[in-house]
Amino acid sequence: MNADIEYDIAIIGGGLAGLTLAIQCADAGYSVVLFEKEKYPFHKVCGEYISNESKPFLTRLGIPIPEWNLPAISQLLITDNYGQAYPFTLDLGGFGISRFRLDNALYQLALQKKVLIYSGTKVLNVVYENNYFMIEATNGNFSAKVTVGSFGKRSNFDIQWKRILSSSENNKAETKFIGVKYHIRYPFPSHQIALHNFKNGYCGISMVEDNKCCLCYLTTTDNLRRSGNRINVMEEDILFQNPFLKKIFTEAEFLYTSPQVIAEVSFAPKTQVHNRVLMVGDAAGLITPLCGNGMSMALHASILAFNVIDMFLQEKINRNEMEHLYSKLWQHHFKRRLWVGRQVQSLMGSQWLTSATLKVLHMLPTLTKKVIASTHGQPF
C-alpha cells in the first residue's frame, strides 16, 4: 500500500464515538481523516434514549441539546411477558433523539471543524509498520500516526481480526442477537420509556423529536430462525404475546416501509486495543441495550481516547504507554457496567424469571436504584 498524505489521526467509523473524537482532535489542531461506510444522514438500529450523563459533553462540543426541546424522560415502565406492568423512576433520566438527527448534527459540526470526512467509504484493511498506519479504503490508501476503530458493534474488522474473545466463562454473552428498529406515530407519554419483555427479548418505546416514537427491540437470532427468518411472523407469534406490544404494533402508524435491522450482535467482551488500533464505542465493548447508555459510553470513551492521543502526539508518552493507559482507563470506567448489564439481561430471557425479577425489584426500590446506577456513570 502506498499513500501520499499523512494524517495525525485516522478514524474508522463515523457514529457517535468516531465523530465526537474527530471533533475533539480537530479542535486541538490535529489533522483528522474519518471514514464512514454509509452516507449521511442515515438511520441506525438504536433505542434512541440517551442518558443525561452525556448532555454536558454534547453541549460543550457545540450540539445545542437544551435548545432542541427534546422529550425529557424520567420514568421507566417495564412489563413482563404476560403484560404485568412495573413503574420505576430514573434518577438521572435522559432524553429522546433519533440517530438520524444526532449523528447528522455531529457530522455537520465535524465538517465545520475541518475534519476530512469520506462518507460512503469503507475501510478494508489497516496495517501498522514503522510507526505508521497504512489504511486501505474503498477510495484509496491513507497513512496516519494514530488509528482509531470506532466501527461499532458489527464490522468487517471483527471478523477479519477475530476480535471477540471466546471462553467458557463468556458462553452466555456469546449468544447472538438481532436488533430491529421502527419509527412510529403512537400516543405515548413523552416523559416515559417503556421496556416490554417477550420470550427471549425486550422491546423499548420512547419519544424522539417531531412527535415520533422509536420502537426498537433486541432478540436472539434463534427466535428469528424459529419464525422462518421472517420478522413479521416473529413479531406476531412471539412479541404479540405481551399485550402491550400487540396493541402498539397493531395500532401504530409505521413510518418506514421496512425496519432497520442489525444481525449477529454479540455482548461478549472485546479488546480495547487491537493491532495497535485504539477501539472506542461499541468496537471496544457493547453494553446490553436494556441499560440504555451505550451511546453515553461511546461518547465518554471518545474523551478518554482523545486525552491519551493528545499526550502521545505531544510526545509526553510513547505508543506503548498510550495503549496501556487507554486500556486501563477504559476498563476502569466501563468494565463493571458491561458485566452488570450482561447479568441483568440474562434475567430477562425466560418468562418466569423475568416476572420474578421484576416483582423483587419493584418491592425493593433501593436495590433497583442501585442496579440502575451501577450500569450508568456520572455526568461528564
Ligand SMILES: Cc1cc2nc3c(=O)[nH]c(=O)nc-3n(C[C@H](O)[C@H](O)[C@H](O)COP(=O)(O)OP(=O)(O)OC[C@H]3O[C@@H](n4cnc5c(N)ncnc54)[C@H](O)[C@@H]3O)c2cc1C
Ligand atoms: C437494539 C439496540 C438498541 C439500543 N438502544 C440504545 C439506547 O436506547 N440508548 C443507548 O444509549 N444505547 C443504545 N444502544 C447502543 C448504542 O446504539 C451504541 O452503543 C452506540 O451506537 C455506539 O456508538 P458507536 O459510535 O460506537 O457505533 P455506531 O454508532 O454503530 O457507529 C459505527 C459506525 O461505523 C461504521 N463502520 C463500520 N465498519 C466500517 C468500516 N469498515 N469502514 C467505515 N465505516 C465503518 C458504521 O457504518 C457506523 O456508522 C442500542 C443498541 C442496540 C443493538
